Amino acid sequence: MLKEERKQIILNEVRIHNRVLLNDIAELVSVSVDTVRRDIKELHDERKLKKVHGGAISLGFYNHNAQEKEVYSIEKKSLIAKKAIQLLKNGQVVLFSGGTTNLELAKELPASLAITCFTPSIAIANQLLSKNNVEVILIGGKLSKDSQIAVGGTAINMLADIKADVCFLGTNSIDFEHGLTEFDWEIVEIKKAMIRASRKVVAPVISEKLNSYRRYKICNIEEVDVLITELDPEDKALLKFKDKNISIL
Amino acid sequence: MLKEERKQIILNEVRIHNRVLLNDIAELVSVSVDTVRRDIKELHDERKLKKVHGGAISLGFYNHNAQEKEVYSIEKKSLIAKKAIQLLKNGQVVLFSGGTTNLELAKELPASLAITCFTPSIAIANQLLSKNNVEVILIGGKLSKDSQIAVGGTAINMLADIKADVCFLGTNSIDFEHGLTEFDWEIVEIKKAMIRASRKVVAPVISEKLNSYRRYKICNIEEVDVLITELDPEDKALLKFKDKNISIL
């Protein structure tokens, strides 16, 4: 068994289970735990996973927590927000899903921009309210305690009456193969409806969310028109998306 | 179970419920309370939650400066809130209009109370979200910039499908002769719809709002079932309302 082969297996396990135990891997690939430990250390240095006491966890899993993102990735999100704002023109109708990246986007909207915004997120609605030239329309429905956005039939019905110019679609995970995915089915339903309600789908995502996936699928990667990350558009991690005719910012 | 994994679970619980008890977590993840305590201490040091006596609470997810600054007659509002809460029973469906008095009411709802709440106010929805046993349903629609509640046809249509047990109807002014009145026609429309959507109308108002009136009328004084003020129910300012068969609290 080649070392690289082993490392791929480890990464795969991490991707599937979001965590691995050192001992399990050692048994799985029939090497000593020391070797696995060294492999994980290398993968950690390569930023492919996070080494923790007793094993490793996926970066996506580690980062999925809202507070941490809030605190630690502000600069990245701000960069993404700035790129995203360039897509907007006066008079447009814009749909915002939830998430802290979209929240940052809402925060940074220039005061001069006159647009109409729909959102099921109370946090984003709250931010948008402070923009004088922005008309804010709240998408109603049962509030998910978890993600703090309106979900369910009412929200989906309301979206059915909308055709927005742009939808800023936050997502938990994005993967070339598995598309956009989420933890929570309620959220998936509402995001599917948001895609249907928009002419153009823009996915602002932190690069850490790339190459990870969750249980439930929102859509295929092809349904995204524009992908915005904090990385340089020419970054090698983004190249394959260009093949699918997705704009990269 | 990896330590990091456990920490993620704790964070997740905090995110969902806004607070966790040490003992609950210990049971949930099957470790001693000491271990959970240490985990929470670490998460606290990492600024991912706030450690409190007996457990942890989430960091305020967004700083609602606007509402926090409204400290006008907070004691009076708190007193009104306490009286209003006594009207509520588990299992009821409750409608909240906007306003700082209703916000105070939402804040002070006891954690044990299990009710379903509808509201067009993002500030109140936000408060209600932190109550474990409260289901929150947001009434969607265009957000009024000054009152920060959803107004217009969408909101009114949504209300048409509801029959709540109680409606806490905030109002700008209340007058024996002119009834409940407002500055803003949009708000009047939505409040009219709220009255139609409820079996019982409760008006929590500070005494300062008594005996004043505005341009637009929500309803006659007779349509109010219960009037709650910070005054003693026997106060002479309230006597005349009793004649109209309105309960005074």
Add this chain to the structure above:
DNA sequence: CAATTGTTTGCATATTATTGCATAATACTG
């Protein structure tokens, strides 16, 4: 082919991290 060099691997060892328990101190409750 033998010698050399560098890498990988497993093992032994010392070090460090994690956990639960005991106990004393402190905070909350009525």
Add this chain to the structure above:
DNA sequence: CAGTATTATGCAATAATATGCAAACAATTG
């Protein structure tokens, strides 16, 4: 202010880690 619950602290058992070392292995060179 007493009674209870929660917390901080030290300690010991266990598990995981880092480190050095030697054997195994591969690639390169004379």
